[in-house]
Amino acid sequence: MSFSSQSSCLAISGGVGGAKLALGLAHMLEPGKLTITGNTGDDFVHLGFFISPDLDTVMYTLADLNNKDLGWGQEGESWNFLDAVKRMGGESWFRLGDRDIGTHVVRTQMLAAGKSLSEVTSHFCKQLAIKHRLVPMTDDPVATIVHTRAGEKLAFQHYFVRDECRPEVTGFVFSGIDEAKPAPGFIAALVDPTLAAVIICPSNPFVSVDPVLKVPGVMDALNSSKAAVIAVSPIVGGQALKGPAAKMMAELGMPQTALAVAEHYATQYPGQVHGFVLDEQDRGLRDEVESLGLSTIVTNTVMVTLQDRMDLAEAVLDFSSEIT
Numbered sequence: 001m002s003f004s005s006q007s008s009c010l011a012i013s014g015g016v017g018g019a020k021l022a023l024g025l026a027h028m029l030e031p032g033k034l035t036i037t038g039n040t041g042d043d044f045v046h047l048g049f050f051i052s053p054d055l056d057t058v059m060y061t062l063a064d065l066n067n068k069d070l071g072w073g074q075e076g077e078s079w080n081f082l083d084a085v086k087r088m089g090g091e092s093w094f095r096l097g098d099r100d101i102g103t104h105v106v107r108t109q110m111l112a113a114g115k116s117l118s119e120v121t122s123h124f125c126k127q128l129a130i131k132h133r134l135v136p137m138t139d140d141p142v143a144t145i146v147h148t149r150a151g152e153k154l155a156f157q158h159y160f161v162r163d164e165c166r167p168e169v170t171g172f173v174f175s176g177i178d179e180a181k182p183a184p185g186f187i188a189a190l191v192d193p194t195l196a197a198v199i200i201c202p203s204n205p206f207v208s209v210d211p212v213l214k215v216p217g218v219m220d221a222l223n224s225s226k227a228a229v230i231a232v233s234p235i236v237g238g239q240a241l242k243g244p245a246a247k248m249m250a251e252l253g254m255p256q257t258a259l260a261v262a263e264h265y266a267t268q269y270p271g272q273v274h275g276f277v278l279d280e281q282d283r284g285l286r287d288e289v290e291s292l293g294l295s296t297i298v299t300n301t302v303m304v305t306l307q308d309r310m311d312l313a314e315a316v317l318d319f320s321s322e323i324t
Contacts, residue, residue, distance in 0.1 A: 001028065003317035007196035010189045010227070011036045014208025015054045016071035016242045017234055018201035019061040021316075024309030025199065026062055028317060031131035035189035036062075039203070040117065040136045041144035041174055041211035042156050046094050047085065049104035050111055053157070054208065055121060055136060056103060063128040071242060074099040093162045118183045135185030137212040143175040144207050149251070156207060165244040168251045174211050182215050190221035197320035198222065200231035200273070202301060204245045205264050206252075213269065222272055228323035230275035230316055231265050232301060233258040237281040241302065258282045259289055266292040275323050277301060277316060295323050 003009075009029055013022050013036055022036045038055040045051070053072070060066040060074055067073045077097030086092035096104070103124065110120045116139040125134055144156040149168035159167060182190070189195065203209055209231075213219060222229060235258045240246040246256040254260045258278055262285075265273040276294040278285060279301040289296045299315045300308065 001314050001318060002321045003029075004196065004321070005030075005033075006194060008033045008035070008189070008192050008194045009197045009199060009317065009320075010034075010195060011199045011201055012039075012203075012209060012212050013037070013054065013058055013201040014039045014203030014243075015042075015057040018054075018203035018208065019058045019066070019071075020303040020309050021199070021201040021232060021312060022058055023061050023306070024303070024311075024313030025317075026132045027306070027310050028313045029132070031133075035133045035135060035185060037135055037137050037183075037186045037189070037212060039208045039212050040138060041142050041207065042160075043141075044143070044155060044157050046157070047091065047096070048108070049096075049101070050108045051094075051096075051104050052107070052117070052121075052136070055134065056100070059121070059124060059128065059130065059134055062125075062130045062132065062134065065128070073097050094157060095161075116183075118185055122185075133185060133189075135189070136183045137186055138180040138215050139183050140176065140180040142177050142180050142211060142215075144211060145173040145175050146207075147171045147173065160244070165247060169248050170251070172206055172210070174214060177211065177214055178216065180215050182217050182221075186215075187217065187221065190218065190225065195225055195227045197317060198225075198227050198229040199316055199320070200229070200265075202232040202234040202241070204234060204240075204243050204248070205231075205261055206245070206248055210268070219269065219272060228275060228320040229273045230277060230320055230323070231261070231273055232277040232312070232316060233261050233279065233282070235261050235282075236279040236302060257285065259285045262289045262292055262294055266294060275319055277312075277319065295319075 117136045146154045146159040278298045303309045
């Protein structure tokens with residue numbers, strides 16, 4: 001691998017897809033050389049618990065506790081709590097496993113005692129022996145609101161889980177983002193003089209990546225950095241491997257292609273995203289992506305095995321070295 005051992009990397013991740021590449025990067029880089037920033041626009045309070053779905057998915061993945069079949073939640077879950085809630089007429093649409101609830105109970109208690117989300121996340125990582133740094137995008141409340149064709153404004157988890165992504169989307173608003181500040185660990189990674197690569201993992205560009213990049217101060221820090229900013233396409237062969245990204249693109253009037261994702265990053269963050277990673281299935285789009293001013297590589301981005309995750313991490317890190 002040509003990525004310098006003296007350099008550091010920042011990964012920006014949503015949930016399942018992003019967590020896969022984050023795990024690959026964690027296997028390739030020493031602790032202290034990798035910071036993973038998780039989206040918190042999906043965070044919400046449910047049944048009295050403060051839940052951070054994307055942070056938890058990354059955390060469980062790094063700790064090898066994640067449910068490999070579902071991609072979210074913990075392995076070996078039971079559902080007694082949720083069954084009891086349903087029996088008593090409570091809301092059971094959000095799948096809270098018995099083991100997972102332990103995380104949410106402790107987080108809720110710590111936040112109520114005055115700890116920040118960063119402090120809670122750091123505590124959890126220590127408890128789970130996670131050596132790489134995982135940080136939220138902000139300690140301030142930010143909520144992704146989904147605007148729909150029917151005129152509804154839905155909290156993200158209501159759209160995503162309760163309504164199973166059925167409503168047609170017309171746009172997204174990140175409530176509270178104008179007042180938010182990057183979390184201390186996030187901004188520290190951004191201004192680190194050894195930062196050489198910022199990897200935008202293959203997460204939903206609209207609801208997983210945009211909230212992170214739109215936190216005030218983030219793009220200014222990136223503009224001042226010499227790091228290569230590289231996005232990995234979450235769309236492969238016209239399909240989203242996980243989540244509703246392709247469906248959202250169709251409803252927003254965008255082609256359901258990796259090229260359209262590249263165009264989103266090139267137009268939303270002109271000159272601030274330097275590289276783009278296409279899957280082998282989309283090799284034919286390379287020239288068009290490069291015409292947007294993005295350096296481009298083509299490799300396997302479909303991560304089925306741990307080796308797939310590590311191979312993609314190595315390819316992306318090597319690519320960042322070529323750009324810088």
